[in-house]
Amino acid sequence: MYYKVRRGDSLARIADKFNVSxxxxxxxxxxxxxxxxxxxxxxxxxxxxxxxQY
Structure with a gap:
């Protein structure tokens, strides 16, 4: 899937959100x-x- 970065996002925060490393x-x-x-x-x-569901 594609994810569009939002204000305040970081790679670590996005990884946590989608439960990936x-x-x-x-x-x-x-x-x-x-x-x-x-x-x-x-x-x-x-x-x-x-x-x-995330």
């Missing part, structure tokens, strides 16, 4: 993992089970 989020989004800060509107790819 921070390392996985960085691996799936190589350019985002190298950036110092995420910007609202940035798009991330997440490989999660979307049938589960």
């Amino acid at each position: 921070l390392a996985s989020v960085k691996r799936w989004n190589k350019t985002a993992g190298r950036k110092k800060y995420l910007q609202p509107g940035d798009s991330l790819t997440l490989y999660v089970d979307i049938t589960r």
Whole structure:
């Protein structure tokens, strides 16, 4: 799924929200993992089970 970054988001917070590891989020989004800060509107790819409710 694609996730659009919101104000106040961090990679760690997004990983926690979707119950995946921070390392996985960085691996799936190589350019985002190298950036110092995420910007609202940035798009991330997440490989999660979307049938589960978060």
